[in-house]
Structures are given as C-alpha cells and as structure tokens.
Amino acid sequence: MTTADRLAQKEYGYGFVSPVEADTLPKGLSEDTIRLISQKKGEPEFMLEWRLKAYRHWLTLEGQSPAWANVSHDPIDFQDIIYYSAPKGKTDGPKNLQEVDPEILRAFEKLGIPLEEQKRLSGIAVDAVFDSVSVATTYKDTLDKLGIIFCSFSEAVKNHPDLIKKYLGSVVPYTDNFYAALNAAVFSDGSFAYIPKGVRCPVELMTYFRINQADTGQFERTLIVADESAYVSYLEGCTAPSRKRNQLHAAVVELVALDNAEIKYSTLQNWFPGDAEGKGGVYNFVTKRGKALGRKSKISWTQVETGSAITWKYPSVILQGDDSVGEFYSVALVNNRQQADTGTKMIHLGKNTRSTIISKGISAGRGQNTYRGLVRILPGAEHARNYTQCDSLLLGSACSASTVPYIEVRNPTAQVEHEASTSKVSDDQLFYCMQRGISEEDARFMIINGFCREIFKELPWEFAVEASQLLKVSLEGAVG
Amino acid sequence: MPTVTAPPTSPYQSAYDSLASQSAQQPAWLRDLRRNAMQRFAHLGFPTARRGNEPWKYTSVAPIAQAALAHDAAAGAATLAHLKRLAPWRDAWPRLVFVDGRYNARLSSCDSLPRGVRLHTLAHALATDPAALEPHLGHIASWTDDAFVALNTAFLADGAVLIIPPGAVLEEPVHILHVVTDGAGAIAAHPRTLVLAGDRSRAAIIETFVSASGAAYFTNAVTEIVAAPSAQIAHAKLMLEGAASYHVGGTCVRQAQDSAFTSASISSGAALARNNLAILLASPGASCNLSGLSLTAGSQHLDNTLSVDHAAPHTTSRQIYKGILDGQSRAVFVGRVLVRQGATKADAVQRSKNLLLSRGAEIDAKPSLEILTDDVRCSHGATAGELDQSALFYLMSRGLPRDAARSLLVQAFASEIIQSLAIAPLRTWLDRRLALPLAASHAEVPA
Numbered sequence: 001m002t003t004a005d006r007l008a009q010k011e012y013g014y015g016f017v018s019p020v021e022a023d024t025l026p027k028g029l030s031e032d033t034i035r036l037i038s039q040k041k042g043e044p045e046f047m048l049e050w051r052l053k054a055y056r057h058w059l060t061l062e063g064q065s066p067a068w069a070n071v072s073h074d075p076i077d078f079q080d081i082i083y084y085s086a087p088k089g090k091t092d093g094p095k096n097l098q099e100v101d102p103e104i105l106r107a108f109e110k111l112g113i114p115l116e117e118q119k120r121l122s123g124i125a126v127d128a129v130f131d132s133v134s135v136a137t138t139y140k141d142t143l144d145k146l147g148i149i150f151c152s153f154s155e156a157v158k159n160h161p162d163l164i165k166k167y168l169g170s171v172v173p174y175t176d177n178f179y180a181a182l183n184a185a186v187f188s189d190g191s192f193a194y195i196p197k198g199v200r201c202p203v204e205l206m207t208y209f210r211i212n213q214a215d216t217g218q219f220e221r222t223l224i225v226a227d228e229s230a231y232v233s234y235l236e237g238c239t240a241p242s243r244k245r246n247q248l249h250a251a252v253v254e255l256v257a258l259d260n261a262e263i264k265y266s267t268l269q270n271w272f273p274g275d276a277e278g279k280g281g282v283y284n285f286v287t288k289r290g291k292a293l294g295r296k297s298k299i300s301w302t303q304v305e306t307g308s309a310i311t312w313k314y315p316s317v318i319l320q321g322d323d324s325v326g327e328f329y330s331v332a333l334v335n336n337r338q339q340a341d342t343g344t345k346m347i348h349l350g351k352n353t354r355s356t357i358i359s360k361g362i363s364a365g366r367g368q369n370t371y372r373g374l375v376r377i378l379p380g381a382e383h384a385r386n387y388t389q390c391d392s393l394l395l396g397s398a399c400s401a402s403t404v405p406y407i408e409v410r411n412p413t414a415q416v417e418h419e420a421s422t423s424k425v426s427d428d429q430l431f432y433c434m435q436r437g438i439s440e441e442d443a444r445f446m447i448i449n450g451f452c453r454e455i456f457k458e459l460p461w462e463f464a465v466e467a468s469q470l471l472k473v474s475l476e477g478a479v480g
Numbered sequence: 481m482p483t484v485t486a487p488p489t490s491p492y493q494s495a496y497d498s499l500a501s502q503s504a505q506q507p508a509w510l511r512d513l514r515r516n517a518m519q520r521f522a523h524l525g526f527p528t529a530r531r532g533n534e535p536w537k538y539t540s541v542a543p544i545a546q547a548a549l550a551h552d553a554a555a556g557a558a559t560l561a562h563l564k565r566l567a568p569w570r571d572a573w574p575r576l577v578f579v580d581g582r583y584n585a586r587l588s589s590c591d592s593l594p595r596g597v598r599l600h601t602l603a604h605a606l607a608t609d610p611a612a613l614e615p616h617l618g619h620i621a622s623w624t625d626d627a628f629v630a631l632n633t634a635f636l637a638d639g640a641v642l643i644i645p646p647g648a649v650l651e652e653p654v655h656i657l658h659v660v661t662d663g664a665g666a667i668a669a670h671p672r673t674l675v676l677a678g679d680r681s682r683a684a685i686i687e688t689f690v691s692a693s694g695a696a697y698f699t700n701a702v703t704e705i706v707a708a709p710s711a712q713i714a715h716a717k718l719m720l721e722g723a724a725s726y727h728v729g730g731t732c733v734r735q736a737q738d739s740a741f742t743s744a745s746i747s748s749g750a751a752l753a754r755n756n757l758a759i760l761l762a763s764p765g766a767s768c769n770l771s772g773l774s775l776t777a778g779s780q781h782l783d784n785t786l787s788v789d790h791a792a793p794h795t796t797s798r799q800i801y802k803g804i805l806d807g808q809s810r811a812v813f814v815g816r817v818l819v820r821q822g823a824t825k826a827d828a829v830q831r832s833k834n835l836l837l838s839r840g841a842e843i844d845a846k847p848s849l850e851i852l853t854d855d856v857r858c859s860h861g862a863t864a865g866e867l868d869q870s871a872l873f874y875l876m877s878r879g880l881p882r883d884a885a886r887s888l889l890v891q892a893f894a895s896e897i898i899q900s901l902a903i904a905p906l907r908t909w910l911d912r913r914l915a916l917p918l919a920a921s922h923a924e925v926p927a
Contacts, residue, residue, distance in 0.1 A: 068534065377864075379839070394854035397821070407845040409864040412836035421859040422851045 025084040031055060034185055037084050041154050041188070044161060054174035054184030065178045069341040070370040070402055071310050073246070073283065081248060083186045083219070142203065148232075149194040150205055153221055156192035163194055167225055171254040171291045171318070179250040179312075180287045183219045187252070190220035195230035195261075204460055206235040222253040226261035228294065233264040235463060246274075246309060251286045259294030259321065264302070266459050267315075268467060271307035273474075276365075278337030281309025288315035289345075292324035292353075300327040301344065302458045304467040306474040309338060314372065316345035319353035319381075326355040329458045331467070333474055334367025334399070343373035343404075348381035348414070357388040360452050363399035364475060370402040377414040384411065390420040393451055395444075395475070445472055493522065495551035495668075496634055503637060507610045510617070510636065517623045517633035524627040538812040538844045539783040543752055544726045549668035549698050551635075555582035556661030563587060566690045567657055568718070568909040573686075574599055575655040576640045581669030583638055597648055602639040602672055612643065617674055620704035621732040626756075628728045632670040632702040639672035642685065646678035646708070653684035653714075653903050658699065660691035660722060666698075673703040677711040677739075684714040684903050689729070689749070691722035696751070701729040707739035709763070714742045714902035721749035723778075730756040738765035742902045745772040745801075746910060747782055754783040761788065761795035772801035773897040775914060776809035776841075783812040790819040790826040797827075802897055803834040804890060805841035813845045817860070821852045830860035835867065835893055 025036060034055055038048040065076065143150050149160060157164050174184035191207045207222065226232055249271065255263050265288075274281025284307075290299035301315040317326030328344040346355035361369040371390045392401035403420045425447050433443035449456075449468055456464045496518050503511070526545040527536040558579045563569065576599065577587035583601045590599045598605075605613055623630040640656045658671055675685060689699055699721060707713050713733075721727045727750040733741055745755055759768045774782050788797040803811040813832040834843040847860045867889050875885035898910050 392849075392851065394851065394856070397824070397853050397855070399854065400850070400852040402848065402850040403860070404848040405846065405862065407862050407864060408842070409834070409836065409844075410840075410842045412839060412841065412866040414836075415865040416863060418845075418847070418862040419859070420849060420861070422849055423857055424854040 023085070024082055027082050028079045029081070029083055029186065033083055037186060037188060040084065041157075043154075043157055046161070046165060047157055050169070050174070051185050054181050055186075057175055058178070058181035058185055061178050061181060066312070069312050069372070070368065070404075071312060071339040071341050073310055076248060076283070078182070084188050143201075146199050146202070147196040148199060148201055149192065151192055153187070153190040153192050153223070156223075160192070160194070163225065164192070164223070167223055167254065167256055169254075171256060171289050172252050172287050177287060179285045180252055183221060183250050183252045183287070187219040187221040190251070191222045193224045193232060193234065195226045195232045197227045198229045200230070201232040204233045204235050206237070218247070218249045218251065220251050222251070223256075224254070224263055224265070225256045226258065226263050226297075228258045229260040230258075231262045233460060234266070235460065236265070236267045237270070246281060246283055247272075248283045249285065249308075253286070253288040253315075255290030255299055257290065257292050257294060257297035257299050257324075260296045261294060262298040262300075263290060264300045265290070265315070266463055267301075267303040267305075268463055268470065269303065269305045269307050269311070270470060272309075273307050273336065273338050274309040276336045278309065281338075282307065284308035284311045284313060286313045288313065289318065290316070290326070291318045292321055292326060294321045294324070296323045297321050298325040298327075300329070300458070302329040302455065303331070304455070304459070304470065305330070305332040305340060305342060306470050308340070311338075311340040311342050313342045314344055316347070317355065318347045318349065319355060319384075320349045322350040323352045324350055325353070328355075328357045328359070329455045330359045331362070331452045331455045331471070332359070332369055332371075333362040333471060334364065334369045335474055336365040336367065338365075339368045341370040341372055343371045345374040346376070346386060348375075348377045348384040348386070351380070351382040352384070353381055354385045355387075357386070357390070358454050359390040360455055361390070361392040361401055362395065362448065362451070362471075362475075363392065363401045364395040365399060367399045369400065370404060371420075372404045372406075374406040374408070375416055375418070376408045377411050377416060379410045381411050382413050384414040386414075386416045388418040390418075391451070392420070392422040393448065394422065394424050445475070448475070491549070492631065492634075493518070498552065499635060499637065506606060507614075509614055510606065510610070513618050514634050514636055517618070517630045517636075520624060521627055521630040521634055524625075524630060526627055535785065535814075538814070538846075539752075539754055539781065541728070541752070541754070543696075544698055544728070547666060547696060547698060547726065549666050551668050553580065553664065553667045555580040555584065556663050558584065558587065558659055558661055560587060563657065563659060566659060566692065566720075567688045568655075568686070568906055570652070570905055572652050573655045574652065575657055576601060577657045577659065578638075578669075578671060579659055580661055580664045580667055581658075581671065592652060594648055594650060596645040597650060598641070598643040599654060600641050602641050602674065603637065605641040612676075613641065613674065616676060616704060616706055617672075620706060620734050621702050621730055621758075626730065628700055629702055629730050632672060632700050632730075635670035636672055639674070641673075642675045642683070644675075644677045644681040644683050644711075646680060648678065648681045648683075650683040653686050653716075655686045655688065658687075658689045658701070660693050660695075660697055660699075660725070662693050664693055664695060664697060666696050668698045668700065670700045670702075673701070675703070675705040675713070677705070677707050677713050679708045680710045681708070682712045684716070686716045686718065686903060686906070688718040688720065689727060690718070690720040691725065691749070693722040694724050695722065696724045696726065697722065698726045699729070701727075703729070703731040705731070705733040705741070707733065707735045707741055707766075709737040709739060711736070711739045713740070716744045716901065716903055716906055717746070717755070718906075719745070719747040719749055719753060719755065721753065723749070723751060725750050727753040728756075729754070730758070732758045732760075733768070734760045734762055735766040735768065737763035740766075741768040743768070743770045744897070744901050744903075744906075745770075745784065746774075746897075746914075747772070747784070748775040748914065750780065750782070752781045754785065756785050758787045759789065759797065761790050761797065762792060764792045764794045766792065767796035769798045770800070771897050771900060773894055774801075774803045774811055775806075775894075776803070776811050777806040778809060779807065780809040781812075782809070783814070785812075785814040787816040788818070788828065790817070790823045790828065793822065793824045793826070795823060795826050797829070799830040800897070801832050802893065803832075803843060804837065804894060805834065805843055806837045808838075808840040810842040810844070813843070813847065813862075815847045815860070816850065817848070817858060818850045819852060819856050819858065824853055824855040826853075826856045826858065828856070828858040832862040833893075834862075834864040835890065836864060837866070837890070
C-alpha cells in the first residue's frame with residue numbers, strides 16, 4: 001500500500017477532497033527529502049545548493065519556532081509532514097468547477113459569484129497551485145505579447161534562471177526566520193511574475209492556492225519583480241478542505257519594485273479555520289515582504305484574512321528607494337477558536353518615504369486577534385512619514401483583541417503617528433439602524449461592513465464583493 | 481522572564497550574606513521573604529536585552545550587571561541648604577530624608593502630620609509594628625518575575641512607611657527624598673516605600689531621587705501603594721539622579737473600589753534608567769491617571785514601562801507620557817493596557833508623544849492594548865517627530881529668533897504634563913528647574 005493509499009483511507013471531516021492521484025513523498029524531512037524534491041522538479045544545481053544551505057541553517061535553529069506571537073498551538077512535528085505531493089495527471093487541477101470544493105462552491109453560491117465565471121469575466125490570469133505543483137496558467141498569450149513572465153516557480157527556475165538567481169532570497173533571505181528557512185529548503189512550487197520596463201500589466205494576475213492532500217504542508221514561494229515603471233496587480237486566494245488534523249502552510253512571498261514601479265498585492269485568505277471547537281484547520285505561518293528598491297516605487301499589500309486556525313503573518317515593506325511608498329490594508333477576522341497574530345513592518349531607509357497602515361480586526365466567538373506592527377525609521381530616512389490606524393471590533397465577551405505596535409524612530413525629521421481603538425458595535429448605531437426598520441442582524445452586519453470599508457475599497461472590485469460576502473459567511477451565528 | 485547575563489552575581493550574594501547576619505532582629509517572615517527573594521534573584525539574574533525578551537527588548541542593563549558597587553559604604557554629609565538647592569522644598573512638608581541610602585533623622589521632619597497618620601522609616605515600623613506591614617510588604621510588587629524587585633526585596637532593610645487611617649486627609653504632600661552625596665562613589669541602594677491609604681483618605685506623596693554626584697552609583701527602588709476603597713492618592717516621582725548613575729524604580733499600586741490614583745513621573749537624570757509603573761485596578765470604580773515627562777540628552781537611556789491591569793468592571797485609566805529627546809539619547813515608552821474578561825465598561829486611553837530635537841536621538845514606543853472582553857472603550861495613540869515646522873514659522877514670522885521660538889514650543893510641549901500636576905508647588909519648581917536644560921540644549925541642535 002502506498003502512502004497515498006493509506007492517506008486516502010484516512011478519515012477526514014465533512015469537507016471535500018479532490019480524488020486526485022498524487023505523487024507523494026513519504027513523511028519526514030532530511031537532506032535526502034530535499035535532494036528528492038529538487039530532483040523531481042529537475043532543478044539546476046544552484047537551486048539544490050540554495051535549498052541545502054537553507055536546510056542546514058534551519059537545523060541550527062533547532063526547532064526554535066517563533067514563540068513571541070500571541071498564539072498557542074501544540075509543537076509541530078516537522079517529521080510528521082509530507083513535504084512533496086504532486087497531482088499525477090497535470091490537467092487534473094481545479095480548472096473546472098467540478099474539481100473545486102463543493103463547500104467552497106456553496107460558499108461562492110452564497111456570494112452570488114460563480115468562481116470560474118468570475119475569473120473569466122474579470123479577465124484574471126490564473127496560476128493555480130494545487131498542493132505543491134502549479135497546474136495551469138491562463139491568459140498566457142496576452143501576457144507573452146507584452147513580455148510579461150507569469151509562470152510557476154519551477155518553470156521560472158528552468159526558463160529564467162538569471163532572474164531567479166538575481167532576486168530569489170533578495171527580500172526574504174533563508175536566514176530570515178524559522179519558517180522562511182524551512183520554506184527555502186522544501187518549497188515545492190509557487191508563482192513567478194516579471195513585468196518588464198514600462199509595462200502596465202493589463203489583467204490582474206492571480207494565484208489560487210489549495211491544500212488538498214492530507215498531512216501535506218504547503219510551502220509555496222512567490223516572487224514578483226516589477227521592473228522600472230512597471231505596474232502589476234496581483235491577487236491571491238487560498239482555500240483548503242476541512243480536515244480534523246492541522247495542516248501547515250509556510251509560504252514566502254517576495255516582491256521587488258524598481259524605479260517608479262508599483263506592485264499591488266491582494267490576498268483573500270480563506271484557509272479552513274478548524275471547526276467550532278478549534279479542531280483542525282490550517283496553520284498559516286507566512287513571510288511576506290516587499291522591497292521598494294527603486295526611487296518612487298510603491299508596494300501595497302491588501303489582505304482579507306478570514307480563514308486559518310492560526311495566522312502568523314506580517315506583510316512588510318522595506319522602503320529603500322527615495323520617495324518610495326508602502327501601504328498595508330488589512331481586515332483580519334477571527335471566529336470560534338481562531339487565532340490571528342498579524343500586522344506589518346514598514347522599514348524606512350530612503351528619504352521622503354511614506355507608509356500607511358490601516359488595520360481592522362474583528363473578533364467573535366472565542367477568537368483571539370492581535371495586531372502586531374513595526375514602524376522603523378532609520379537615521380537616513382529624512383522626512384519619512386508614517387500614519388497608522390488600527391481599529392478592533394469585538395463581538396461577544398469571550399473573544400479578545402490586542403494591539404501591539406512597535407515604533408522606532410531614529411530621525412528627527414520623521415513624523416510618525418499611530419492611533420488605535422477597540423470597542424464593540426455601538427449601541428447607538430445599532431439603535432439608529434433598527435429604528436429605521438433594519439433587522440438587528442442586518443444592522444450589525446451593515447456596521448461591520450462599514451468598519452471594513454476603508455480596506456475593501458482598496459481591493460479590486462471583484463474581490464471586494466467577495467470579501468464583503470465572505471465576512472458575512474464567516475460571521476454567521478456570531479452576529480444577531 | 482527569560483534571562484541571565486553573568487553567573488548569579490556573587491557580589492550581591494556576599495553583600496546579602498553580610499547584611500543577613502546583621503539583621504537577626506528582623507521578624508522571621510521578613511527574613512524568609514528576603515531569603516526567597518535572594519534565591520529568586522540568583523535564579524533570574526539580570527535581564528538581557530536579547531531578542532524575544534519582550535520586557536527588556538529596548539533596554540540593556542548590562543552596565544548595571546557589570547558595575548562594581550559598594551553595599552556597605554557610610555553615608556556622606558548633607559545639609560538642609562544642600563537639599564533645598566537640589567529638590568523641591570516647603571518647610572511645611574513632612575519628610576523623610578535618605579542620604580546615600582541611609583536614613584538621616586536630622587534632616588527629616590514628621591511634625592505636621594494629622595493625628596493617626598504614621599510616617600516612619602521602614603526599619604522603625606518593622607521594629608515596632610511588623611504585623612501592620614506583613615500582609616502588604618512584598619505582596620504588591622511581585623518579586624517572582626522581576627529581577628530588580630527581587631533584588632530590592634532581598635536587601636529590604638530600610639525605606640519609608642506611610643500609614644493613613646480611614647478618612648484622614650493630608651493637606652501637605654509627604655516628601656520622601658533620596659539624595660546621593662558627591663563623595664559617595666559607586667554605591668548601591670535598595671530603598672523601599674510602602675504606602676497604606678485607608679478608606680476615604682486623601683494624600684499626596686512626592687518621591688524625589690536626586691544627586692549632583694558624577695559617580696556611577698545604582699538606585700534600585702521599589703514603592704508599594706495600597707489604596708483602600710474611595711482613597712485618593714496623588715503620587716509624584718522626580719527622577720533627577722546623577723549624570724553617570726543607574727536608576728531602576730518600580731512603583732506598584734493596588735486599587736480598591738472607587739479609589740483614585742494620580743501619578744506624575746518626571747525624569748531627567750541618570751545615565752541609564754528604567755521606571756516601572758504597574759497599576760492593578762482590582763475593584764469596580766477604581767481609576768488612575770498616569771502622566772509622565774522625560775527629558776533626555778547626551779547619551780542617556782531612559783525607559784518608562786507602564787502596565788495597567790483592568791481586573792474589574794467600570795474601571796478607568798488614562799496614560800499620557802511625553803518624551804523630549806536631545807543629543808544622542810534614547811527614550812523608551814512601553815505601555816500596556818490589559819482589560820480582563822469580565823471587566824466590562826472599562827475605559828482606557830493611552831498616549832505617548834515624543835519630540836526629537838536632534839539627530840542621533842532615538843525613540844522606541846510600544847503602546848499596547850490587550851482587550852479580553854467586548855463592552856469596553858479603549859484607545860491609544862503614539863506620535864514621534866520634530867517640532868511643528870509651521871508653528872516654528874509662525875513664531876519666527878512674528879519676530880522671535882529661532883532659538884527662542886524653539887524654546888517656547890518645547891516648553892509648551894512639556895507644560896501639558898507639568899501644568900496638570902496634582903501637587904501645585906511642583907509646577908513652579910519644575911518650570912524653573914526644567915527650563916534650564918532645555919534652553920541650554922537648543923544651541924546644540926542644528927538649525
């Protein structure tokens with residue numbers, strides 16, 4: 001009996017699993033695992049070397065997974081994870097609706113947007129990462145004509161090794177943190193995008209992540225490079241079937257923006273959050289960072305985080321180029337027993353660099369929500385400017401909201417402002433809506449939606465509608 | 481607290497041993513407390529500013545850990561004239577004066593106290609009425625997880641005790657003055673203050689730490705305050721230690737129902753200082769108002785770490801701390817508001833505002849909110865930056881020279897804290913005293 005067979009017989013929750021035959025490595029992690037992953041993917045020597053360096057560094061960390069976050073979970077047994085699982089038939093990815101989780105489809109029905117339809121209508125080029133291997137990309141021709149490279153990471157390693165060599169690890173080195181080191185050692189695939197000089201990418205690029213195989217960790221790696229004066233908007237959606245066991249998702253995203261370039265990165269994260277009792281769900285331990293390398297470059301992160309049992313994620317911007325801009329817009333929602341410790345880091349190096357942080361946290365059920373953010377102004381960052389606003393909304397007496405900003409200023413010409421508030425849905429607002437004939441549940445949702453408005457308006461429109469509805473679905477039973 | 485720099489600092493152990501042999505007359509519970517605290521300190525060691533040690537993330541106490549300090553030095557000579565020059569002063573203020581860590585009866589005065597109010601040295605109180613102290617001493621300031629409180633507790637011998645009976649009202653503030661003389665050298669002192677404020681009592685307490693000494697001495701103070709129901713306590717701490725000294729001071733307050741506590745913390749001295757202020761709002765209706773002003777210059781390092789624990793419903797807290805940073809100095813503000821489950825209708829505001837006057841200065845602020853229940857109103861804010869350029873332009877356009885305009889704006893920034901001091905005589909004294917370093921420092925700021 002192969003591992004895959006054994007796993008197929010395992011009990012799983014009410015969720016959906018694509019019955020796709022997979023080429024799966026046995027559980028466990030060693031140098032051999034890494035060699036095997038590299039070999040299966042037919043990688044050049046430099047990639048294997050980089051992976052091994054990362055692995056050896058990870059070993060020196062000796063299981064020192066970060067302990068400072070306001071989350072708790074049992075220790076993760078890194079030998080109990082399958083590090084590589086690829087669908088055997090490459091065309092079996094979630095390219096048609098039959099392949100997609102009916103739970104998700106049902107959810108999307110509630111949202112009123114057929115998933116595939118939505119993508120086609122809005123002209124999103126999709127690079128679907130199914131478990132660990134990228135199975136399909138669309139809109140290739142349109143992109144090719146403009147010289148835009150949008151492909152799976154494995155293809156990029158084969159076809160564009162120079163770009164990979166130049167930028168891989170340049171924003172998130174494998175020494176960055178525990179999970180970044182692990183990802184660098186074992187990442188199996190991901191997306192790569194390169195927008196050449198002066199090109200404005202005409203469609204939203206999209207990656208769709210899905211963890212399908214039981215006991216797999218998903219370690220994808222995304223690298224986006226916007227060359228001088230280029231523009232790209234990138235969307236990322238995430239789902240996973242419901243499983244009683246926890247699954248690990250340790251991704252790395254690196255963004256590089258050169259002079260006058262702009263990258264807009266939007267995430268709708270709806271990994272399985274575990275059941276109401278907190279069993280199962282995805283551990284979402286992700287390192288996302290952009291480097292605004294060039295003058296007047298701009299990197300903008302927008303995230304709507306409604307899923308995952310635990311989220312540990314700080315999309316950051318290193319503002320290196322003079323006059324560069326960093327933005328972070330976030331809605332993080334926790335319900336039931338979800339835990340989220342999320343925020344951003346804005347590291348100001350260049351002159352006249354500006355950053356804006358708007359974070360909205362919603363806690364319901366027994367959820368724990370923490371905003372943790374760093375604004376660091378280094379001595380050379382003349383006239384740097386930061387504005388941070390973090391608001392938390394509490395729905396119910398058993399949930400919690402923490403706001404932990406770190407502000408480090410080493411230049412007197414900088415202006416840094418941080419504001420935060422925590423409250424429940426105001427009785428006055430509720431009363432106002434209800435006396436106009438709106439039901440309590442609708443009124444609450446309306447207020448919550450208004451609370452998130454500033455963030456949703458940053459999302460591409462087709463995502464914004466989805467996000468708002470996703471919020472409603474995630475909060476079912478928590479409001480009203 | 482994950483820790484340990486040097487191996488359990490043996491100089492402290494030997495100083496403790498020699499002190500322990502002299503204090504055989506202390507009550508048994510106190511000797512036990514001190515022994516346990518010494519063991520705890522030996523276990524904890526001095527905290528290190530390494531990654532992951534959140535309470536000490538921004539402050540390294542390595543200079544204190546490495547300092548060679550004398551625990552048994554004799555007190556130097558100080559005169560009233562000397563004190564009046566150094567510290568705020570009213571002859572009518574009841575006062576306890578400690579010179580080089582030792583009580584000085586000649587300079588102290590407890591004449592003008594209302595009946596029933598007891599102001600004594602800790603040594604006296606322990607000798608005469610230890611039972612009144614036992615339930616409180618060492619119970620308000622936790623020595624189990626803070627190495628400096630453990631160290632102070634281990635060396636607990638003298639300090640100040642103020643016991644205010646129910647309903648008593650003190651018209652004049654009580655002044656507890658710690659002065660280090662110029663010739664004292666690198667001494668270590670561990671003064672302890674205990675304030676027990678009875679029901680409906682009202683009092684103001686000033687704790688001043690002051691010195692003109694250039695020595696690298698170390699003050700490790702702990703103050704414990706218990707506010708009974710409806711007590712109203714105003715507390716001011718003036719940290720004006722010598723330029724090369726180290727100061728670590730913990731003030732821990734436990735507040736009962738409807739009690740009100742105001743605190744003002746003014747810091748401008750010491751090479752390396754840390755003020756810890758921890759408030760427990762233990763019962764409904766308790767409220768606290770905490771304000772602070774710190775002035776740093778040269779290579780000073782000043783850390784204000786605050787914690788307010790809303791453990792009951794209908795509790796209110798206000799924090800406003802301001803920093804004015806000059807030279808290559810570094811200031812740290814860490815403020816924590818915790819609203820526990822069930823502490824509904826808690827109302828908390830936390831503000832940290834910082835003015836950077838020069839290149840090379842650094843401010844690290846970490847104002848945090850931890851809210852574990854929904855029916856609350858909490859907010860915080862933090863700002864850092866230079867003087868408002870348009871305000872500066874406005875003043876200069878009206879004919880003020882740049883330096884005068886700057887000076888005016890800096891004073892305006894500070895006055896929000898100074899003018900709100902509950903103890904009125906301190907306002908004028910601080911206005912006069914603090915104006916000096918500010919005016920002098922402008923010249924060094926590049927235009």
